[in-house]
Amino acid sequence: MTGALRPPSLRWAEIVAVGSELLVPPRLDTNSLFITERLNEYGIEVRAKAIVGDRREDLEAVVRAALARTELVVVCGGLGPTDDDLTRDAVSAVTGRTLREQSGILDGIRQRFAARGARMPEINRRQAMVPEGADVIPNGLGTAPGLWLEHEGRVLLLLPGPPAELKPMVERVVAERLAPRAGGGRLHRRVLRICGRTESEVDERAAPVYSRWVIGPLPVSTTVLTSPAQVELHLSVRAASAAEAHARLEAAAADMACLFGADLFSMDGRVLEEVVGQLLRDRGWHIGVAESCTGGLISGRLTEVPGSSDYVGFNAVCYSNQAKASVLGVPPALLAGHGAVSEPVALAMADGIRQRAAAEIGIGVTGIAGPAGGSDDKPLGTVVIGVTTADVRVVRTYRFPAGRARVRQFAAQIALDLARRVLLGVEAGRAFVFMPGTGVRR
Amino acid sequence: MTGALRPPSLRWAEIVAVGSELLVPPRLDTNSLFITERLNEYGIEVRAKAIVGDRREDLEAVVRAALARTELVVVCGGLGPTDDDLTRDAVSAVTGRTLREQSGILDGIRQRFAARGARMPEINRRQAMVPEGADVIPNGLGTAPGLWLEHEGRVLLLLPGPPAELKPMVERVVAERLAPRAGGGRLHRRVLRICGRTESEVDERAAPVYSRWVIGPLPVSTTVLTSPAQVELHLSVRAASAAEAHARLEAAAADMACLFGADLFSMDGRVLEEVVGQLLRDRGWHIGVAESCTGGLISGRLTEVPGSSDYVGFNAVCYSNQAKASVLGVPPALLAGHGAVSEPVALAMADGIRQRAAAEIGIGVTGIAGPAGGSDDKPLGTVVIGVTTADVRVVRTYRFPAGRARVRQFAAQIALDLARRVLLGVEAGRAFVFMPGTGVRR
Numbered sequence: 001m002t003g004a005l006r007p008p009s010l011r012w013a014e015i016v017a018v019g020s021e022l023l024v025p026p027r028l029d030t031n032s033l034f035i036t037e038r039l040n041e042y043g044i045e046v047r048a049k050a051i052v053g054d055r056r057e058d059l060e061a062v063v064r065a066a067l068a069r070t071e072l073v074v075v076c077g078g079l080g081p082t083d084d085d086l087t088r089d090a091v092s093a094v095t096g097r098t099l100r101e102q103s104g105i106l107d108g109i110r111q112r113f114a115a116r117g118a119r120m121p122e123i124n125r126r127q128a129m130v131p132e133g134a135d136v137i138p139n140g141l142g143t144a145p146g147l148w149l150e151h152e153g154r155v156l157l158l159l160p161g162p163p164a165e166l167k168p169m170v171e172r173v174v175a176e177r178l179a180p181r182a183g184g185g186r187l188h189r190r191v192l193r194i195c196g197r198t199e200s201e202v203d204e205r206a207a208p209v210y211s212r213w214v215i216g217p218l219p220v221s222t223t224v225l226t227s228p229a230q231v232e233l234h235l236s237v238r239a240a241s242a243a244e245a246h247a248r249l250e251a252a253a254a255d256m257a258c259l260f261g262a263d264l265f266s267m268d269g270r271v272l273e274e275v276v277g278q279l280l281r282d283r284g285w286h287i288g289v290a291e292s293c294t295g296g297l298i299s300g301r302l303t304e305v306p307g308s309s310d311y312v313g314f315n316a317v318c319y320s321n322q323a324k325a326s327v328l329g330v331p332p333a334l335l336a337g338h339g340a341v342s343e344p345v346a347l348a349m350a351d352g353i354r355q356r357a358a359a360e361i362g363i364g365v366t367g368i369a370g371p372a373g374g375s376d377d378k379p380l381g382t383v384v385i386g387v388t389t390a391d392v393r394v395v396r397t398y399r400f401p402a403g404r405a406r407v408r409q410f411a412a413q414i415a416l417d418l419a420r421r422v423l424l425g426v427e428a429g430r431a432f433v434f435m436p437g438t439g440v441r442r
Numbered sequence: 443m444t445g446a447l448r449p450p451s452l453r454w455a456e457i458v459a460v461g462s463e464l465l466v467p468p469r470l471d472t473n474s475l476f477i478t479e480r481l482n483e484y485g486i487e488v489r490a491k492a493i494v495g496d497r498r499e500d501l502e503a504v505v506r507a508a509l510a511r512t513e514l515v516v517v518c519g520g521l522g523p524t525d526d527d528l529t530r531d532a533v534s535a536v537t538g539r540t541l542r543e544q545s546g547i548l549d550g551i552r553q554r555f556a557a558r559g560a561r562m563p564e565i566n567r568r569q570a571m572v573p574e575g576a577d578v579i580p581n582g583l584g585t586a587p588g589l590w591l592e593h594e595g596r597v598l599l600l601l602p603g604p605p606a607e608l609k610p611m612v613e614r615v616v617a618e619r620l621a622p623r624a625g626g627g628r629l630h631r632r633v634l635r636i637c638g639r640t641e642s643e644v645d646e647r648a649a650p651v652y653s654r655w656v657i658g659p660l661p662v663s664t665t666v667l668t669s670p671a672q673v674e675l676h677l678s679v680r681a682a683s684a685a686e687a688h689a690r691l692e693a694a695a696a697d698m699a700c701l702f703g704a705d706l707f708s709m710d711g712r713v714l715e716e717v718v719g720q721l722l723r724d725r726g727w728h729i730g731v732a733e734s735c736t737g738g739l740i741s742g743r744l745t746e747v748p749g750s751s752d753y754v755g756f757n758a759v760c761y762s763n764q765a766k767a768s769v770l771g772v773p774p775a776l777l778a779g780h781g782a783v784s785e786p787v788a789l790a791m792a793d794g795i796r797q798r799a800a801a802e803i804g805i806g807v808t809g810i811a812g813p814a815g816g817s818d819d820k821p822l823g824t825v826v827i828g829v830t831t832a833d834v835r836v837v838r839t840y841r842f843p844a845g846r847a848r849v850r851q852f853a854a855q856i857a858l859d860l861a862r863r864v865l866l867g868v869e870a871g872r873a874f875v876f877m878p879g880t881g882v883r884r
Contacts, residue, residue: 021665023478023487023488023489023490023491024478024482024665024676024678025475025476025478025479025482027665027667028470028475033467033470036465036466036467037467040466040467045465046465047465047494047495047497047500048465048492048493048494048495048500048504049465049492049493050490050491050492050493051490051491051492052489052490053489053490055489057511058489058490058511061507061511062490062507065503065504065507069499069500069503223463223466223469225469234466236466291738294742295741295742295744295745295746295750295754295757296733296738296739296740296741296742296744296745296757296759297738297742298738299737299738299741299742299759300736300737300738300739300741300742302737302738303737303738303759303761304737304846304847304850306812306813306814306846307814308737308761309761309762312737312759312761312762313760313761313762313764313765314758314759314760314761314762314764314765314768314769315737315738315758315759315761316756316757316758316759316769317731317738317741317745317754317756317757317758317759318755318756319745319750319751319754319755319756319757320751320754320755320756322755322756322800323755323756323799326756327756327758327769327798356769357765358764370748371748372748372749404746404748405746408746
């Protein structure tokens with residue numbers, strides 16, 4: 001052990017975002033998500049976050065409080081050249097370290113302006129002011145350098161607010177200065193994705209397993225996130241050895257696979273359209289999608305995947321009955337007899353697009369997204385999804401929770417999932433199941 | 443004046459979100475955005491926000507600091523029944539007010555469980571504990587009631603964390619308790635949207651106008667948000683009179699319309715697909731979209747708008763050359779001679795879908811979204827967009843910034859905008875313009 005020569009290891013951090021514009025509703029502080037992710041990877045956990053406006057007394061109070069309890073305090077923003085950029089002054093006041101102009105920084109800023117044929121405005125001199133003892137972190141993309149200041153056993157890291165400038169600086173600081181001091185081992189993550197269960201169903205079944213995971217030398221923590229017809233489990237484990245972490249996460253993923261079977265569609269972070277794409281590629285198949293109420297969402301998701309032109313040739317959005325008949329060959333008698341939102345029509349749409357696109361598997365989606373168009377018989381949120389191949393014909397009627405955008409998102413996700421199940425061969429003649437909570441019947 | 447009988451008016455607030463799960467990267471604290479929006483409407487501004495984990499000392503420190511400087515402190519979360527739900531205890535400690543069990547709350551919680559045929563677990567008793575002097579805000583959707591506590595001239599508002607429970611409670615509290623005490627007049631907003639200018643172009647031109655807006659009795663503040671091929675200006679004005687605020691925002695919007703002409707496509711918060719939909723509806727026209735690289739994004743956006751079945755009948759995603767030929771009737775010689783990503787093919791796609799969909803206006807989009815498929819001649823990000831009607835034929839070649847998802851988003855937005863300009867009659871023979879910064883040539 002080198003003992004006193006080695007700086008103390010960092011385990012906890014706080015993040016302070018500075019700027020009145022961040023306190024107005026449409027703005028999100030996404031910098032702190034990025035920083036948290038990078039810190040977590042190196043085993044540094046975030047203990048608290050704050051957003052403060054451009055008021056010096058608030059900024060000083062928040063930085064002082066953070067420094068009092070946490071080893072690493074990251075302050076984002078407030079390093080610009082104007083009067084309301086207060087981070088340098090606040091840090092100087094909190095630490096009692098005088099600001100001094102650094103000529104090297106000043107020259108760099110002057111050169112940035114000169115390169116654009118401009119003279120540096122006098123206010124930009126502020127950006128060359130550095131608290132005594134701070135290291136300067138160069139900024140290749142803007143005028144504000146970052147600052148690294150060690151103070152009474154704590155570290156203060158000051159970063160510029162624009163994400164394009166902040167991100168590369170964070171990458172560099174993490175690799176060069178934080179990684180060597182991360183004491184707790186790196187954090188390793190795994191994302192699992194489930195379709196066909198509600199959050200409470202997943203929770204009820206998995207909770208006893210989670211509680212076993214947190215016992216033992218490499219505890220696994222879990223965060224659950226839900227979106228329409230999808231439950232995501234974010235597993236993480238802190239370990240010095242990547243191999244051990246990998247093995248632990250692999251075992252945890254296997255536990256979930258055992259609980260959820262084919263409902264667990266991704267154990268490696270892939271999204272549903274990637275999983276479906278891979279199944280198509282494995283078989284050398286093409287897919288055709290005929291969408292009515294989803295209006296192109298399914299096609300949009302499938303083609304978001306690089307290389308999807310290998311298995312997508314033609315998809316159709318057939319909103320009108322006329323297009324269902326003329327483009328997909330749905331018999332007008334079927335439309336008239338059963339209505340556009342019906343199981344025979346969904347199957348005929350799937351068959352039609354399969355034929356028109358010369359694809360081996362077809363999806364047909366027809367439903368009532370709202371806000372108008374519902375009836376007693378077929379209320380808003382009713383969606384019929386058919387998937388057909390040369391050998392399999394599956395059709396399901398769903399009732400999704402209200403709201404046009406939500407109905408469309410549920411329908412797109414469930415349609416892709418039904419295609420996945422048909423491709424896997426697990427969905428040949430499954431009985432209807434009512435999914436409580438979501439109103440999903442499948 | 444009723445003087446001392448009237449409680450002090452509220453002008454500033456702080457929001458504290460409680461929960462270790464909010465400090466893990468994928469989670470966003472969206473509650474605070476919702477609360478901020480509602481408070482702002484009543485002229486209450488948010489001075490700072492904090493997120494703290496489930497540590498009692500951190501929570502106490504943050505609540506104590508917020509109470510010391512701000513009149514209204516809203517704490518979200520930490521009201522559940524388990525040991526790591528610490529908000530009640532922390533508030534009791536900070537204010538010195540003892541927690542007492544309220545039998546009314548306890549009965550309500552017991553009834554909630556009984557309604558599901560279950561017995562209340564003993565731990566849920568915690569949720570019936572109330573600091574002395576606090577008013578209980580009933581929660582119809584969960585077991586944790588909200589609490590309103592006036593303490594030494596400040597207000598502490600405690601809300602449950604789940605958004606579904608928090609939101610209706612906020613609406614009620616804002617209407618019943620905060621609106622009468624909002625002293626600064628309500629905040630009125632207006633969102634303007636621009637396509638065809640970069641953020642810096644907008645800023646350069648508009649900055650002198652912004653600075654005039656902040657002078658005078660009703661200053662207008664501006665926040666700028668950008669997304670692919672769109673700049674949003676969020677204007678807000680604080681005024682006691684809705685009519686005065688409306689007139690001020692109307693004048694400000696007119697200033698911008700004067701600066702940006704047809705590039706300013708929305709002055710009332712509508713998104714581009716709504717504006718295009720309205721133009722189609724006004725003319726009684728249908729639109730047909732033939733997408734290659736955008737893969738359904740344009741169709742998905744157009745059909746997101748309620749009632750879009752009035753003007754959308756059939757859209758096609760033609761990824762393969764074969765589909766471009768067989769579905770849209772693009773001559774194979776054109777595809778072979780010019781390549782799929784070319785101006786003649788984009789125009790033929792627009793004409794083809796217009797004919798197949800029996801629409802009055804057609805859009806054809808073909809491009810190279812990447813990551814593969816680029817060449818020296820047609821690098822990644824090259825997208826050709828054609829829009830045709832019986833009378834007008836417009837085609838443009840663009841080079842969008844790299845990244846598959848970004849290229850597709852840029853292309854979808856610009857295609858909808860080009861259709862808008864053709865519908866308005868402002869885009870008949872406009873010269874190509876290179877948009878610096880984005881690499882957009884149009």
